[in-house]
Amino acid sequence: MLTVLAPAKINLTLEVLAKRPDGFHEIRSVIQALNLCDSLNLQLSENIGLKSSVPDWVPGESLVSKAVGLLQEATGCRRGVTIEVRNRIPLVSGLGGDSSDAAAVLRGLNKLWGLGLSLEELLRLAGQLGSDVAFFLYGGTALAEGRGERVTPLPPLPPMWVVVMMPLVPKLQRKTERLYASVKVSQYTEGQITDRLVALLTGRSLKERGIEGERLISNVFNVFDSVAGESFPGLEGYWQQFLKAGVEEVHLAGSGPALFTLVKDKAQAEKIYGNLQKEGLESYLTETLGAIEEIE
Numbered sequence: 159m160l161t162v163l164a165p166a167k168i169n170l171t172l173e174v175l176a177k178r179p180d181g182f183h184e185i186r187s188v189i190q191a192l193n194l195c196d197s198l199n200l201q202l203s204e205n206i207g208l209k210s211s212v213p214d215w216v217p218g219e220s221l222v223s224k225a226v227g228l229l230q231e232a233t234g235c236r237r238g239v240t241i242e243v244r245n246r247i248p249l250v251s252g253l254g255g256d257s258s259d260a261a262a263v264l265r266g267l268n269k270l271w272g273l274g275l276s277l278e279e280l281l282r283l284a285g286q287l288g289s290d291v292a293f294f295l296y297g298g299t300a301l302a303e304g305r306g307e308r309v310t311p312l313p314p315l316p317p318m319w320v321v322v323m324m325p326l327v328p329k330l331q332r333k334t335e336r337l338y339a340s341v342k343v344s345q346y347t348e349g350q351i352t353d354r355l356v357a358l359l360t361g362r363s364l365k366e367r368g369i370e371g372e373r374l375i376s377n378v379f380n381v382f383d384s385v386a387g388e389s390f391p392g393l394e395g396y397w398q399q400f401l402k403a404g405v406e407e408v409h410l411a412g413s414g415p416a417l418f419t420l421v422k423d424k425a426q427a428e429k430i431y432g433n434l435q436k437e438g439l440e441s442y443l444t445e446t447l448g449a450i451e452e453i454e
Contacts, residue, residue: 221260252412261294298449319427325396
């Protein structure tokens, strides 16, 4: 049996530059992996079997199933596998759980089935599954461009704590599509916010340049922050509850509805998390995670 971890992610920046002729949106985003992970147990078998620790998980609607099928189609491999997904990342939250699980399947089956695919070949397959899947072949900190499928690894973010809160709001059909449609042309940017954070990360070491956590936190931006309240009924109330827990800044995680805040001090992060727990709010205390290591 092979066990593969699938980390969550947050977008430290997410800018929409333009709407493309193919109907998608051109974006620039700095994405950060989190130490909040699903785990996938993969075991060789005669057939394909998929199951999850979440009762309402539907294999046919998951990118896990699509990743298995795509690998079989691309390689002609007809070996079987049983995949058990132990979900810890909230589903349909903006934290990228399904995309991360799909990337874990690509990496795991490449080893388990002995396919010998290169990273470049896996990246091409990832682009066919979804915009975020390519990032999860790298993990760590990375720049995403195009629809999100063009990924450039960046120097790691200084270790930071992250508090995530999952609001109990109605699930939206075609959530991401609706949020993109809500962004007005006047809210499009030229990528300068992302460029600023990339410059911060790719210069001399942050310690040498005297860059503290506050400066990194001040550069966090998500274009959906300003439109999410219109799409998710009740989200604003949760946003305010998060702020009252002792937080200065709250941002949407990807296309939401999960919310997060970055904290440089562990004790402060634990206090914020404790305040949310006292209010009975679904929340997670985690930290930033480095690049994904090779599968043993």
